[in-house]
Amino acid sequence: MRVRLGAAVAALACIAGLSTSSAAPRVAEKGETLGFLVTKFAVAIYYGDFATDCPEGFSPTTDEQYLLTQTPAERARLLKPENAPELEKKWKIEYTSGPNGEDICRNPRSFLDDPRHPVQKTVQGKTSYGMNLDGTDDGRATARSCQHAKFRNPQGELVDNQLYRIMGCAKSWRGEGATFGGSMALKYNSYMKDGLHNYLIELRGVNDRRNDDDVEVGIYSTDDKSMLDGSREHLPNQTFAVTSNPRWRNVVHGRIVDGVLTTDVIDTMYLNWFFALNGPYGAVNEHEFRQVHFRLTLEKSGILKGIMGGYQPIEITSAQARNGGKGVATNGNRDCASEYKSMVAFADGYPDENGQCTMISLAQDVEAIPAFVLHPEAARAQTAALP
Amino acid sequence: MVRRVATLLLLGALCGSLCGCSPAEPETSGxxxxxxxxxxxQYRNSIADIFGTHIQVAGRFDPILRPQHGLIAAGTSQISVSPAGFEQYQIMATSIAAQVLDPAHRNTFLTCxxxxxxxxxxxxxxxxLRxxxxxxxxxxxxDAEAKAYTAAAGEATRITGTFTGGLSxxxxxxxxxxxxxxxxxxxxxxxxHAGGQRLNAYAKASRLSYFLWNTTPDAAxxxxxxxxxxxxxxxLSQQVDRLLASPRLEGAMRTFFADMLQFEVDAELVKDPAIYPLFVRAVKEDMPEQTLRTLVDVTLTKAGDYRDVFTTRDTFMTRPLGVIYGIPVPQKSGWMPYQFAEGDKRAGVLTLMNFLAAFSHDGRSSPTLRGKALRELVLCQPVPIPPGDVDFAxxxxxxxxxxxxxxxxxxxHRANPSCAGCHKIMDPVGLAMENFDGIGVFxxxxxxxxxxxxxxxxGVGFATAADLGRVIxxxxxxxACLVNRMYEYAVRRSSVAGERAWLESLNQRFVADGYRIPKLLRRIALSDAFFKIAPPETTKEALR
Structure with missing residues (x-):
């Protein structure tokens, strides 16, 4: 997408009354400010050769997994057309409930010891998007991580992405075919088009868009909804106000090298998230990421594009399924219990007192288009768009 | 705004009465x-003013055709009602009457x-009924009408079996x-004028009201x-000043400007979404309103020089429009004032999106359409229709x-002599706006x-579209064009030959009044010309 970027710099002069927001970057006095609306923020799937990545094929869907729990004879019987109603009842009702009526998606922890819901098939390929979160070259356990296998990113760097390892062979996350089609990313990015949650990125103090070793990067939530064109694409150059909730405003130092912006680590980053849930694991209405790094390319078209790496508590990663409840397992055909069990098994960050890691490494695809970012305290344009 | 307009009007009235500075009004033929x-x-406004805004008007109206190089307002005097259109009037009338006399509303109107x-x-x-x-x-x-409608109500009561049904x-x-x-x-x-005719007082009231309020006369x-x-x-002066001081004047002036600048084009406006993805519904909806707000702001709210609408850097923005103009809009919803920076490429309503988008093609800008619109709508200089065999390839x-x-x-294209004549009129001014694409993006x-x-x-040069605004x-x-249009809007017909001297005089007074529209409105509304009725035997030649 190539966007037209216009007279935003001149427009800044028209909006007076600057005051500094609580998350105001410290380098505001120098350089230009560039604002962006995040248009993609979803799990990054590396679409390598499918046979290499998933040599055993896709992980079973709920109905497939149910049938795998049956004897070959029973499986054959249930698959007869005349037994379709019985099969449907069994996998949609019996299989997705625990002995006390537990919901497979709302309460996946109840199924951790249930052998009918095994760990999912994992990615066998060696390549993934991501960042080196633990700093090791072998994935050995550290004070902040558990033993795990490393991937290499397309550039050959060692990276961590255990979420991709367990979900990269799931139809619901990978989608079918080497595209986003039908994937979780498509769904997540669509939620931003629906205005359920939207995020902003702001670069401040940019003196040289190709090389600048001292820029401030803001990652914010906004309550403002995005306008879309007739093809449901976000319009560029919209105005958005940064959320008034300081918890959802994140600021970090970054540097631009050859047009690639790399941030320092954000220890904890919160952003609002549509999947509000008051379930058995408590209220979850925000994303929580730890040890966050961004690596984003400032493209000539004006788009900011790249990867975010970090850890996420598995209780939040699984919140989307919990929020959807059993419908995720039936209509969405996702075995939530297997997904959750896989997350527990492959979690590689932030061990608890028992040594069990509570968070999982991941990578998010990030794409952002030019926008005007306003800070509510100032009601002032703090961005300029690319020429 | 009202106070400011009223002050100007008062000063104008004082000047006229104390200084004796107004020359005599030239005689017109009417x-x-x-x-x-x-x-x-006007129909909807009238129903709302008589019965209240809660009465729904549901129906379609026959279109009113715009006379060539004229206003739609003038077209109202050149049309009748088609059979299908009358059917719609009857449907609306039945619905309105039923609402007026339904249990929820009848006590408001039926006092017995x-x-x-x-x-x-x-x-x-x-x-x-009276x-x-x-x-x-x-x-x-x-009395005959009252008797006839009362008799009709009685007969309808007999048929429907209810008094309110019959009355309805x-x-x-x-x-x-x-x-x-x-x-x-x-x-x-x-x-x-012995042997002459004049509008009766009620017809004068209607003419005033539809001119200055775009609705039916009120009780006063x-x-x-x-x-x-x-x-x-x-x-007359007392009533005109009352009408001019009312906030309802703005509604009438918005209608006038929308008519003058042919805003009806917007309704049919389509842009190729592949070329202009920014032309989304919200943008299209806000586009004409921005221009109307700007026009009203200059001419009524600030009671300024009409000509400033072509140079003003002040306008109004919404967030959707901010996408087109490439500017931040702090206010989350609704309209907020905005001022283009000194030296900005935009100044005046001709550089706002509405004019630029309306007079462009679906997939590209058009200096010719823009130039033609500027000549015809702003300067009242009709451009001849192109010959039939033009090659536009x-x-x-x-x-x-x-x-x-x-x-x-x-x-x-102008190398073709048959094209050159008209394009010399349209293109130079249209090309001034080429810094804005087919939807007005810079x-x-x-x-x-x-x-x-x-x-x-x-012969007066310009460098940019904003500069062109200064030249205009x-x-x-x-x-002069504005004066002609406003008079045409006031009398809802094209001006006639016997009014040329009056219009010239009116234009001179408009200049002397500092190009203030409220003063122009007052002069028209108080003039003999506004109410003048020509004898029925007036020849077409005299009116031409």
Whole structure:
């Protein structure tokens, strides 16, 4: 997408009354400010050769997994057309409930010891998007991580992405075919088009868009909804106000090298998230990421594009399924219990007192288009768009 | 705003009375008495003012055709009602009457009660019909009319079995009558001109009200008509000043500007979404409103020089429009004032999105359409219709490597002598706006070609579209055109030959008044010309 970027710099002069927001970057006095609306923020799937990545094929869907729990004879019987109603009842009702009526998606922890819901098939390929979160070259356990296998990113760097390892062979996350089609990313990015949650990125103090070793990067939530064109694409150059909730405003130092912006680590980053849930694991209405790094390319078209790496508590990663409840397992055909069990098994960050890691490494695809970012305290344009 | 306009009007009135600085008004021929169909807006406004905004008006209206080089307002005097259109009027009338007399509303309008709900009550019915009829017809009902409608209500009561049902049908017939659907020039002998005719007081009231409020006369105006005040200078002046001081003036002026600048084009406006993805519904909806707000701001709110609408850097923004203009809009919803920076490429309403998008093609800008619109709508300089055998292929070939910009293509097109004449009129001013694409987004280049927006208007040069606004501001045709249009809007017909001297005089006074529209409105509304009725035998030649 190539966007037209216009007279935003001149427009800044028209909006007076600057005051500094609580998350105001410290380098505001120098350089230009560039604002962006995040248009993609979803799990990054590396679409390598499918046979290499998933040599055993896709992980079973709920109905497939149910049938795998049956004897070959029973499986054959249930698959007869005349037994379709019985099969449907069994996998949609019996299989997705625990002995006390537990919901497979709302309460996946109840199924951790249930052998009918095994760990999912994992990615066998060696390549993934991501960042080196633990700093090791072998994935050995550290004070902040558990033993795990490393991937290499397309550039050959060692990276961590255990979420991709367990979900990269799931139809619901990978989608079918080497595209986003039908994937979780498509769904997540669509939620931003629906205005359920939207995020902003702001670069401040940019003196040289190709090389600048001292820029401030803001990652914010906004309550403002995005306008879309007739093809449901976000319009560029919209105005958005940064959320008034300081918890959802994140600021970090970054540097631009050859047009690639790399941030320092954000220890904890919160952003609002549509999947509000008051379930058995408590209220979850925000994303929580730890040890966050961004690596984003400032493209000539004006788009900011790249990867975010970090850890996420598995209780939040699984919140989307919990929020959807059993419908995720039936209509969405996702075995939530297997997904959750896989997350527990492959979690590689932030061990608890028992040594069990509570968070999982991941990578998010990030794409952002030019926008005007306003800070509510100032009601002032703090961005300029690319020429 | 109202206070500021009123102050200006007061000063103008003082000048006229104390300084004696107003020259005598030239005699005009006037035009024969006519009738003008209410526009949809006038119909809806009238119903809302008489019965309240809660009464729904659901129906379609026959379109009113715009006369060539004229206003839609003038078209109201040149049309009748088609059979299908009348059917719609009847449907709306039945619906409105039923709502007025339904249990939720009838007590608002029906101040008497029938002796028996299932029987006719001529006294109560006539009381209601005379009251409502006087408002709908904008004059008291004649005794014959009152008698006829009362009789109709009685007969309908017999058929429907209820008093309000019968009254409702009689009211519906009143709403379907030409006396409501048309504003009719009722005349009477003019005591000041032996053998001549003049509008009667109620027709004057209607003319004033539809001119300055775009709706039916209110009770005060009808009362003034009943007292004969509108035939006296002081009485007329008092009512005109009251109408001008009302916030309702803005509604009428918005209608005037929308008519003058042909905003009806917006309704049919389509842009290729592949070329112009920013042209989304919210943008399209806000586009005309931005221009109207700007026009009202300059001419009424600030009571400024009309010509400043072509140079003002002040306008209004919404977030959707901010996408088009490439600017931040702090206010989350609704409108907020905005000022283009000194030296910005935009200044004046011709550089706002509405004009630029409306007078462009679906997939590209059009210096020719923009230039033609500017000449015809702003300067009242009609451009001849192109000959039938014009080859537009070169102009439309936007990918021609030899002619990268519209200026290149039009220059080549003008090599054809049969095209050159008109394009010399349109293109230089239209090319000034080439820095804005087909939806009004700024661009420095067209494809790979740099855009040259310079040119001249009647020998006066300009460098940019904003600069062109200054040239239009200073062009004497600009205010003269406005004066002609405003008079046409006031009398809802094209001006006639016998009014040229008056219009010239009016223009001179507009200049002397500092190009203030409120003063222009007052001068028109108080003029003899505004109410003048030509004898029926006036020849077409005299009117031409």
């Amino acid at each position: 035009a024969p008495a006519g009738m003008r169909r209410l526009t949809e807006e 009660a029938p002796k028996d709900e299932t029987s006719a009550d001529a006294t109560c019915a006539e009381s209601f 009251q409502v009829g006087g408002l709908l017809y904008r004059r008291p009902l004649t 049908l009689s009211l519906a017939s009143m709403l379907s009558s030409p006396a409501f659907i048309f504003e009719i020039d009722a005349t009477e002998p003019d005591p000041n 105006l009808l009362a003034a008509a009943a007292r004969g005040d509108l035939h006296t200078a002081s009485g 070169l102009v439309q070939d936007t990918k021609n490597p030899l002619y990268k910009t519209a200026r290149d293509r039009l220059t080549a 661009r420095a280049e067209e494809g790979e070609g740099a855009i040259d927006a310079s040119g001249d208007l009647d 501001h200073d062009n004497p045709a600009t205010p």
